[in-house]
Amino acid sequence: QRAAFRRTVVGKKPTAGTNMPYLRPRPITVKEIEALAKETGRHSVGDGLILNVGKTGRGCSWTCRLRVPSGKRRDIGLGSYPEVTLAEARQRAADYRRMTRDGLDPIEERKMARRASTTFETAAEACWKEKLPTFKNQKHGHQYITTLRTYAYPFIAKTPITDVDHVAVKDLLRPIWLTKKETASRVLQRVADVCSWAVSEGLREAELPRNVIRRGLPKQNKKVTSYAAVPLEDAPAMYAKLAEQDSPAANALRFQILTALRPGVGRTAQWSEFDLRNGLWNIPAERMKVDEEHIVPLSPGALTLIKMIKSMPLDIERDSPFLFPSPRKPMQLAISDTSVTLVSKKLMDGITLHGWRSTFEDWAAEYTDFPDSVIDAAMAHKQEDAVKAAYRRTKFLEQRLELMTQWNDFLEGRIEVRETLDGLHRKRLREMRQRRQASPE
Secondary structure (H helix, E strand, O other), X not given: OHHHHHHHHOOOOOOOOOOOOOOOOOOOOHHHHHHHOOOOEEEEEEOOEXXXXXXXXXXXXXXXXXXOOOOOEEEXXXXXXXXXXXXXXXXXXXXXXXXXXXXXXXXHHHHHHHHHHOEHHHHHHHHHHHHHHHOOOHHHHHHHHHHHHHHOHHHHOOOEHHHOOHHHHHHHHOOOOOOOHHHHHHHHHHHHHHHHHHHHOOOOOOOOOHHHHHHOOOOOOOOOOOOOOOOHHXXXXXXXXXXXXXXXXXXXXXXXXXXXXXXXXXXXXXXXXXXXXXXXXXXXXXXXXXXXXXXXXXXXXXXXXXXXXXXXXXXXXXXXXXXXXXXXXXXXXXXXXXXXXXXXXXXXXXXXXHHHHXXXXXXXXXXXXXXXXXXXXXXXXXXXXXXXXXXOOOOOHHHHHHHHHXXXXXXXXXXXXXXXXXXXXXHHHHHHHHHHHHOOX
8 A cells, every 4th residue: 555655646746635745756956956946935855955935036045844852843044045055955954953863952052052152242342333323423332332342351352142140240340340430330331231132132041130240349439520510600701701702612612501401412503403583493302312302492692693603604604514513524524522622621711511501500590480390491301200201292482482581691791690698608619619729738
């Protein structure tokens, strides 16, 4: 009966609608493979091999179907055809079948081999390249990998990513944990970030336990850095001193002070972002720290400054997409942070824009009755309560325009400087600092 069955079935394709198996009478040839490679579909070619042919132009690939020791059927990719020839595909399939006979799962073995060959350095570089387009500027992107190269690579660069554990990370952090606190925190965050990426790639089983690492290190007594702010009583005089300067860097600094935004947002403003008819500045989300579009109602002083530049541009400002262009590459770059900082150091004793933002916040609290929600919206602070942020739709544009107009009036001397208790306290602190500096000790 078996002989009769073979005589009737072997070498013949089964009739449509039957369940009879197709038994290939002889091994498939290279020419037959070349012919099959032109037919879209999955073609079983014997020895557990399957040739997958995609639609026109999609290419071909080899798959080997095996039953692993757990009893499951699994498909294992063997590579692309014709890069991997029929003979090579057969050899690879035979190797995998040999592994299953020895009680091994080829897919799991391949995963383990990949994990063992992927070092922390390899994973970090790959993770960084994937993240690079998401950084707001190239400087931050390069700082990310430079931190790892400087502080992590000397300890764990060649360690397989699967073997990087909390003990190894704790040891690399120990030398800088108390002496370079901020840097150490960034190193920990970035090493953990690489390990999380490795988990998503199947290179690790678990993420790094950051809390366990912190508990194993000495407690850091962090001090919050306070930016030197302009005393409210001195702000109008200092602003008047700046307004006397007529240079792109000084104008960029004035514009940033008038809008009370974070450093860099004002100096990189582009003409396409302004609606001068309605006096609005629409800053796209990618240029904001909170990753949300921010609309600024422009005060009269800010609007006048913009219109002056538009109506009487300098040579470098003409046709530039930037409100404050770089002197060297006006068509490609905005004025640099260094140029603005030099003006600040020269005219304001090094008071930073963060310091001016602090001054604005003090002024809004002492001189106005605007609610915190309006002040926070003006400063582009992120709403801490996520639920309230989800429901809140208003931008407080009318109130913010009034707030920024009053700030403009205060800076330009149209609002009298009051002597407040807070002001007297600030004055006393300044005098104490000056006495300490003048003391020979």
